[in-house]
Amino acid sequence: MGKILHLDNGTPLLYEKITHINSFSMGIYVKTGAIDEKENESGISHFIEHMLFKGTEKRSAKDISEEIDNIGGKMNAYTSKDTTTFYITGLSEHFEIAADVLSDIFLNSTFTEKNIEKEKKVVIEEIRMYEDIPEEKIHDINNEYIFNGNYGKNILGTEESINALTKEKILDYYRTRYTSDNIAIVVVGNLSEEEVLKTFNLYFKNFNTIKKDRIEKKEFKLNAVKNILKKEISQVHLCVNTLGSSYTSENRYVGSILSIILGGNMSSRLFQKIREEKGLAYSVYTFNTVFYEGGAFSVYAGTTKENYNEVIDMIYEEWKDIKENGITEKELVKAKNQVLSSLILGLETTRARMSRLASSYITYNKIIPLEEIKNKINAIDLERVKKYANKIFDEKYYSVTILGDINE
Structure with a gap:
């Protein structure tokens, strides 16, 4: 360490x-x-x-x-x-x-x-x-x-x-x-x-200057909007968003679990349903955007102008299903293994270890032991995932951004 x-x-x-x-x-x-x-x-x-x-x-x-x-x-x-x-x-x-x-x-x-x-x-x-x-x-x-x-x-x-x-x-x-x-x-x-x-x-013997506040920090806010940017391209690219968690939130790792289950790999729910079953997109994945003050939970998909509305509906339907019915024990175990595997395998180079030390210090002003992170991930249960899903999968937070050759 x-x-x-x-x-x-x-x-x-x-x-x-x-x-x-x-x-x-x-x-x-x-x-x-x-x-x-x-x-x-x-x-x-x-x-x-x-x-x-x-x-x-x-x-x-x-x-x-x-x-x-x-x-x-x-x-x-x-x-x-x-x-x-x-x-x-x-x-x-x-x-x-x-x-x-x-x-x-x-x-x-x-x-x-x-x-x-x-x-x-x-x-x-x-x-x-x-x-x-x-x-x-x-x-x-x-x-x-x-x-x-x-x-x-x-x-x-x-x-x-x-x-x-x-x-x-x-x-x-x-x-x-x-x-x-x-x-x-x-x-x-x-x-x-x-x-x-x-x-x-x-x-660095002569380097001893003090940071000055240059701008007024604004309150973090997630906008619930729908925006379409018309561009003459063959695909329609979209991001569907809802509320996420901050760097310091105890739910940060729950967000990672949900991201993997929904669109973190080829066996994830959205990948299987949108690409494998329906053939509506080549690329579909989830991601978290995290700031110190807040964050967003998002899904990206690249599809067609004939199918983009159906893809958006399928994403919302899957969010609703998890909100109402939760996830399975099998999904939770698999997602935990994915998070832990990425965490541990990602530390096998000096550069990765350097990045982890820096991220931990800059975010928390301390170096968090790997065991502490592993324990937090292993402590996540089905009830906690469902509770978090009920918080973030709320229509008042929903937004969508669409880029493509469409008119609406």
Whole structure:
């Protein structure tokens, strides 16, 4: 199990030693994302993620990638609604080089006007790419419709918001969010605690800034709406939504159980009924969207304009059946095994372990033991699932987003 350490300046460092391997994963997790952006800076979190790879005071963009490639490492980053992450994986013997590069891009990126303008073009092409992938685009549209305020913001932003970004805006956001009390450094691998602390204390010795509140947090609200976006494509893509749970809710794992039973695998209820029995969709699955303040429980399906209404009705019918009749003991046992299997098998790499440590700390400000999670999942019974189903499968929470060549 990992442990929470602190650098000399107070920055949290999450550490786990694994002795039977010869590799590591290290990351810096920033508690910032789309929900922290002002109205006129949509996409700025993701844009800064890109900019940190574009050059520092001592390394060019090519130097950064080449130095990690030379040691056989992998470096990447990603942005979510509430977190921005930068990470490197590699062999234990190259830990010092990787730590140097990761610290350098995080602390010393130059944000030149030339690189900013060049990267705007890259990000806009990324936005256009997703515009051309309707099975991806539907999720962005759905979020914008069903969540209020910042919770529904598109992580990538829009062409207009990206073009409107200035160096001043970017640096203001970076300086007020990339601070010692708003990040966590995570290191997992066959490395000594002393070596890890010594290395990051060296690089972060002058990093001691305090996060500033930049926006007023709005109340979390799930909108019960029906929205249709007409687009000339061959399929109809849809998301059907209802109330979900928050990160801190005791029902979070019950939501995972219900998601698996309804659409988590090829033997799930909706997959069997919509695809296997009726042949109405190729892809159908369930998913939970989870924030600290609340969440949504959703079903996605890709179908046709002749059949999309029937698919929506079938989803609602299945929700009603679970609400009224519950689930079977067999379904519960199978779903628990799926959740536990994903949880345990997902920890077989250093990167997965790194992600778990970071997620636990950022969400709960502590590292939750794996046994504690397993016990919570195993404690879920039929009555609790039915009670939760009665709460969330209520028409006052229902919403649907439809993308396709339809008129209504």
